[in-house]
Amino acid sequence: MSAGTPKSLASSGQKPIQEICHPLGAEETASVLTPSPDVGNTITSIGGKDLSLPNGTPVETSSPASSSSHLNRLQLDDDLDGETRDLFVTVEDPKKHVSTMETYITYMVATKTTRVEFDLPEYSVRRRYQDFDWLRTKLEDTQPTHLIPPLPEKFVMKGVVDRFSEEFVETRRKALDKFLKRVADHPVLSFNEHFNAFLSAKDLNKRLGLALLSKMGESVKYVTGGYKLRGRPVEFSAMGDYLDMFTQKLGTIDRIAQRIIKEQSEYQVELREYGPVYTTWALSEAELQGPLEGVASCMANCSSALDELTQDMSEDFLPVLREYVLYIESMKIVLKKRDNIQAEYEAKLEAAAFRKEEKASCTQVPTDVEKCHDRVECCNADLKSDWDRWQNNKRQDFRQLLTGMADHNIQYYEKCLAAWESVIPLLRDKQPQETETEED
Amino acid sequence: MLSVSCLSALLLHTLERRMADAGNKESAPIGGDEFTNTELENNKNNTMVEEGSTLLRRMEISVAEAEKRTGKNTVNMQEIFTVYLIETRPIDAITEGHNPAPDSLWRRYSEFEILRNYLLVTYPFIVVPPLPEKRAEFVWHKLSADNMDPDFVERRRVGLENFLLRVASHSVLSNDKILYHFLTEEHRWKEVVYETGFQAKADSRIKALSATFRVKNPDKRFTEMKHYSDELQSLTSQLLRVRARVADRLYGVYKVHGNYGRVFSEWSALEKEMGDGLQSAGHHMDAYAASVDDMLEEEEHYADQLKEYLFYAEALRAVCRKHELTQYELETASSDLISKKQQREELATGMVRTFSFKGMTNKLFGQETPEQREAKLSLLEEQIVQGEETVTEKTVECEEYVKGAWVDMQRFKEQKDRDLREALIGYAVMQISMCKKGIQVWTNAKECFHKM
Numbered sequence: 076m077s078a079g080t081p082k083s084l085a086s087s088g089q090k091p092i093q094e095i096c097h098p099l100g101a102e103e104t105a106s107v108l109t110p111s112p113d114v115g116n117t118i119t120s121i122g123g124k125d126l127s128l129p130n131g132t133p134v135e136t137s138s139p140a141s142s143s144s145h146l147n148r149l150q151l152d153d154d155l156d157g158e159t160r161d162l163f164v165t166v167e168d169p170k171k172h173v174s175t176m177e178t179y180i181t182y183m184v185a186t187k188t189t190r191v192e193f194d195l196p197e198y199s200v201r202r203r204y205q206d207f208d209w210l211r212t213k214l215e216d217t218q219p220t221h222l223i224p225p226l227p228e229k230f231v232m233k234g235v236v237d238r239f240s241e242e243f244v245e246t247r248r249k250a251l252d253k254f255l256k257r258v259a260d261h262p263v264l265s266f267n268e269h270f271n272a273f274l275s276a277k278d279l280n281k282r283l284g285l286a287l288l289s290k291m292g293e294s295v296k297y298v299t300g301g302y303k304l305r306g307r308p309v310e311f312s313a314m315g316d317y318l319d320m321f322t323q324k325l326g327t328i329d330r331i332a333q334r335i336i337k338e339q340s341e342y343q344v345e346l347r348e349y350g351p352v353y354t355t356w357a358l359s360e361a362e363l364q365g366p367l368e369g370v371a372s373c374m375a376n377c378s379s380a381l382d383e384l385t386q387d388m389s390e391d392f393l394p395v396l397r398e399y400v401l402y403i404e405s406m407k408i409v410l411k412k413r414d415n416i417q418a419e420y421e422a423k424l425e426a427a428a429f430r431k432e433e434k435a436s437c438t439q440v441p442t443d444v445e446k447c448h449d450r451v452e453c454c455n456a457d458l459k460s461d462w463d464r465w466q467n468n469k470r471q472d473f474r475q476l477l478t479g480m481a482d483h484n485i486q487y488y489e490k491c492l493a494a495w496e497s498v499i500p501l502l503r504d505k506q507p508q509e510t511e512t513e514e515d
Numbered sequence: 516m517l518s519v520s521c522l523s524a525l526l527l528h529t530l531e532r533r534m535a536d537a538g539n540k541e542s543a544p545i546g547g548d549e550f551t552n553t554e555l556e557n558n559k560n561n562t563m564v565e566e567g568s569t570l571l572r573r574m575e576i577s578v579a580e581a582e583k584r585t586g587k588n589t590v591n592m593q594e595i596f597t598v599y600l601i602e603t604r605p606i607d608a609i610t611e612g613h614n615p616a617p618d619s620l621w622r623r624y625s626e627f628e629i630l631r632n633y634l635l636v637t638y639p640f641i642v643v644p645p646l647p648e649k650r651a652e653f654v655w656h657k658l659s660a661d662n663m664d665p666d667f668v669e670r671r672r673v674g675l676e677n678f679l680l681r682v683a684s685h686s687v688l689s690n691d692k693i694l695y696h697f698l699t700e701e702h703r704w705k706e707v708v709y710e711t712g713f714q715a716k717a718d719s720r721i722k723a724l725s726a727t728f729r730v731k732n733p734d735k736r737f738t739e740m741k742h743y744s745d746e747l748q749s750l751t752s753q754l755l756r757v758r759a760r761v762a763d764r765l766y767g768v769y770k771v772h773g774n775y776g777r778v779f780s781e782w783s784a785l786e787k788e789m790g791d792g793l794q795s796a797g798h799h800m801d802a803y804a805a806s807v808d809d810m811l812e813e814e815e816h817y818a819d820q821l822k823e824y825l826f827y828a829e830a831l832r833a834v835c836r837k838h839e840l841t842q843y844e845l846e847t848a849s850s851d852l853i854s855k856k857q858q859r860e861e862l863a864t865g866m867v868r869t870f871s872f873k874g875m876t877n878k879l880f881g882q883e884t885p886e887q888r889e890a891k892l893s894l895l896e897e898q899i900v901q902g903e904e905t906v907t908e909k910t911v912e913c914e915e916y917v918k919g920a921w922v923d924m925q926r927f928k929e930q931k932d933r934d935l936r937e938a939l940i941g942y943a944v945m946q947i948s949m950c951k952k953g954i955q956v957w958t959n960a961k962e963c964f965h966k967m
Contacts, residue, residue, distance in 0.1 A: 320785050324778055327778045331774045331775055334771050338767040338768040338771055341767070342764035342765055344764075345760045345761045345763075346764075349757045349761050352757055353754070356746075359750065366935075366936055370939055370942070373943075470788065470967065473789070474789075474965065477960075477964040477967070478961055481957045481960050481961035484953065485953075485957045485958060489950075491950045492947060492950035496947060498943055499943055
């Protein structure tokens with residue numbers, strides 16, 4: 076993970092990534108990493124507002140102003156049975172690396188913890204997307220009965236999306252940050268040895284080799300298991316149904332949001348032509364010049380406010396929505412795995428019963444069946460608790476998402492209101508009458 | 516010329532009238548006396564004591580209602596048209612404490628057009644207030660371009676009232692007898708107005724306005740004013756076009772949000788704890804989507820104000836053109852006179868100053884007889900005398916025209932500045948209201964999301 080001299084982004088003259096004011100900027104980072112008495116104990120929110128995700132994701136990650144109170148926003152989530160938080164993870168500071176073979180982005184993964192499973196209280200490592208992907212695969216393999224949070228899309232079409240644009244990288248960083256926070260938040264996954272390695276190892280590649288390859292084979296079997304399921308418990312069917320319908324709703328919301336953005340852009344096009352007509356008119360007028368120019372500049376302000384709204388929705392709203400669809404896909408896979416495990420158990424049970432008929436005593440088989448039965452019970456229990464957790468997170472996430480949408484719109488209207496209110500005195504203020512020219 | 520304060524008072528009066536609804540319906544007719552010319556003159560003189568008094572000071576005017584009628588048109592076919600109720604009441608009676616019922620009569624749009632054409636022809640130096648548009652133009656997608664549409668009819672009613680109020684408060688126009696008849700005599704009015712012979716003048720006016728001719732010494736002020744009227748026309752029509760497109764797009768943005776209402780409702784059925792919050796938020800999204808209809812309907816009033824000045828620009832241009840025509844006629848008469856005088860000189864002295872074909876043929880084919888020359892000379896003398904009269908007339912005409920037109924153009928300029936400023940303020944107020952509503956709805960929705 077060499078950190079070559081970070082180069083500025085070439086595309087479309089945008090600011091180099093390291094110049095971007097990051098939610099946890101340089102100064103902030105220092106304060107986050109140095110152990111402070113606050114971190115490691117339970118932190119209640121200031122002002123009693125439920126502002127953040129369970130693991131302290133700030134609400135407004137895009138505005139520098141909010142970042143200064145980032146730590147203040149970390150809050151104990153009441154829904155997680157009073158767990159003490161002792162592991163904090165963030166993803167920040169994307170940097171571009173250029174080598175002869177390839178160009179890629181790395182992110183800094185910063186950890187603060189008091190857990191004994193970690194050698195040090197703090198870590199700061201650089202990881203690239205590949206590494207996150209590795210982690211997720213490992214988690215899926217080693218924790219097959221648990222729901223693993225999703226990653227942002229792996230592949231992007233090179234022509235369509237600029238992989239190194241400010242927006243894309245920031246969107247991805249947010250999603251990766253969320254991924255790690257969800258894992259860190261999970262009572263089982265957060266203790267996974269691969270997660271530990273991911274957070275702490277200087278060089279991840281070395282440990283890749285020691286991959287628990289044996290477990291890989293099992294995961295494949297779980298997903299593609301050829302057992303037929305007899306009777307799925309109602310609660311899991313209900314989960315499946317819910318996920319199907321929920322996905323549908325999310326798809327609809329995504330389409331609506333996109334449509335709104337499109338309509339707003341078209342509105343913007345007309346607005347950009349509208350304002351300047353007032354400016355042109357002002358040139359032909361004397362006493363009306365001031366008022367007309369005032370109206371024109373007001374419209375320009377509204378126009379840029381609309382720009383910001385559209386951009387915020389594109390960057391904050393849509394990606395989160397889409398990521399949830401991925402989350403649901405992961406959940407469905409877990410449900411399927413559970414089905415397979417149950418099916419396997421049922422098949423073995425049947426086979427055992429059949430064999431029991433043939434041979435009077437056979438001690439080995441019941442143990443095998445028992446193991447399967449245990450696995451089923453375990454899986455169901457894990458899944459149920461993961462489901463509850465997922466539902467809770469979903470509720471919080473959507474509350475935040477939709478509240479954010481409302482906030483963006485409120486801000487837009489407030490900006491426009493301010494612009495129009497400020498132009499009223501200008502419109503009302505009459506200049507001293509010019510003296511009339513003499514008649515012939 | 517009316518002072519600014521008088522105009523402001525009248526404008527306020529106009530605005531109040533516009534905002535008030537139809538008048539009373541008791542019955543007590545105004546005396547239908549016709550004013551003779553002398554009486555009108557006296558009236559003018561008497562009321563001139565109170566500076567800038569106009570018909571509107573003496574009479575309350577409103578266009579109270581609109582109704583559909585059927586009837587036969589000029590080619591004897593059945594048609595449906597709209598008539599408007601004009602109500603008038605003498606102000607004296609009101610201020611004295613009585614409450615007489617208004618006099619009223621019905622007029623259709625075409626009759627207003629006739630009145631306006633009459634005024635244009637009779638007072639060519641006045642920037643005559645325009646009528647509301649004949650057909651709906653600059654419509655945005657959802658509004659209908661149908662003349663029978665009730666919203667269109669209502670806006671037209673307001674526009675017609677506005678026209679009458681402007682005319683009746685104009686220092687010159689308000690004293691016109693035909694105007695008075697228009698407001699008070701339902702049936703004979705058309706005959707009376709045609710008797711004035713304005714129709715012939717109207718036809719020649721139209722020809723004159725579109726004729727091309729070159730004025731040698733144009734009055735710079737009028738040239739500038741004409742140029743300004745062109746600008747005003749072009750700018751207001753551009754503004755109206757773009758505004759309609761903006762309205763269209765804004766409509767789209769709001770309406771799509773209605774889809775959120777539906778999907779939130781569907782989604783809420785799937786949820787347990789989140790359900791209520793989602794459902795309520797969905798209602799707010801529906802309300803948001805529905806709110807745009809009223810807001811854009813209100814904005815039509817702003818569009819109407821712009822349209823009025825779009826048409827006013829035409830009237831202003833006509834005044835400038837008429838001046839050019841008058842000036843041109845004067846110049847033509849002058850140069851005619853000069854050439855006639857030159858001809859006389861040539862005949863008298865025998866010296867040919869200017870080359871003429873006649874002169875050449877004379878030289879080639881022989882001169883005319885002394886008798887012939889005498890006859891020519893006396894004819895020329897007559898023509899010169901006539902020509903001098905004409906030039907004097909035209910000069911006076913031109914001077915008076917310039918005087919009257921300049922005064923009215925200044926009045927128009929002040930009125931325009933006032934009205935458009937008010938229109939812009941009104942527009943800003945509408946935008947502010949729209950923003951506040953937006954904040955309200957989204958704040959409500961946010962509270963619902965919070966409860967999810």
